[in-house]
Amino acid sequence: MGFVLDLHLHTQRHSRCSRINELRLIDRAIQRGLDGLVITEHHYQWPQAELDELLAQANAPGFVLLSAFEYSSSKGDILVYGLQPEATKEFVPGGEPEKMLAKARAMGAVCIAAHPTRAEISFDERILKMPFDALEIESVNLQPHEQRLAKKLAESLKIPPTGSSDAHRIEDVGAYATEFQGPVLSMADLQAALRHGTFRPAGKR
Numbered sequence: 001m002g003f004v005l006d007l008h009l010h011t012q013r014h015s016r017c018s019r020i021n022e023l024r025l026i027d028r029a030i031q032r033g034l035d036g037l038v039i040t041e042h043h044y045q046w047p048q049a050e051l052d053e054l055l056a057q058a059n060a061p062g063f064v065l066l067s068a069f070e071y072s073s074s075k076g077d078i079l080v081y082g083l084q085p086e087a088t089k090e091f092v093p094g095g096e097p098e099k100m101l102a103k104a105r106a107m108g109a110v111c112i113a114a115h116p117t118r119a120e121i122s123f124d125e126r127i128l129k130m131p132f133d134a135l136e137i138e139s140v141n142l143q144p145h146e147q148r149l150a151k152k153l154a155e156s157l158k159i160p161p162t163g164s165s166d167a168h169r170i171e172d173v174g175a176y177a178t179e180f181q182g183p184v185l186s187m188a189d190l191q192a193a194l195r196h197g198t199f200r201p202a203g204k205r
């Protein structure tokens with residue numbers, strides 16, 4: 001068994017569309033067999049103090065809790081890992097997807113295309129030229145045929161695939177996840193692993 005993380009989910013604390021009570025999040029993730037979580041609110045990144053506080057409230061030694069954010073461009077959503085929480089201010093919602101991806105990467109972020117084949121709200125043909133580090137090919141917000149399309153897209157672009165829940169309800173936390181070859185204990189570890197492609201989607205859990 002590798003190291004299993006859910007890389008994409010939202011809590012009600014900072015995402016109005018989510019009904020997940022953050023105080024139940026870690027227990028649920030442990031029940032689901034996850035080694036850790038990355039909270040990716042819409043246009044907000046939990047600062048370390050907030051993560052520390054949540055971890056302190058849970059009795060979860062060794063559990064890895066990280067934060068990143070989800071950026072909604074004019075065409076497609078981008079998961080941005082490894083910037084400082086204040087950097088979210090520089091990412092005004094609705095920007096051009098390829099420009100915002102380039103900006104995030106220039107600032108040192110690692111980026112995953114969120115639900116790239118989701119009906120209505122996904123990328124257009126520009127995704128074929130966007131240098132994502134990974135493509136999310138499995139989540140509760142991708143129908144089975146959208147998951148198959150996303151898998152094909154990742155294969156044809158030679159970009160490694162991830163799975164994540166994109167949970168907005170507590171029961172979906174960890175429904176999909178990504179299995180890493182080795183421990184991922186920090187954002188630096190996560191960035192390195194995503195850059196090296198040492199992971200695979202863990203399938204429906």
Ligand SMILES: [Zn+2]
Binds near residue numbers: 018042
């Ligand atoms: Zn949402």
Ligand SMILES: [Zn+2]
Binds near residue numbers: 070
């Ligand atoms: Zn999301």
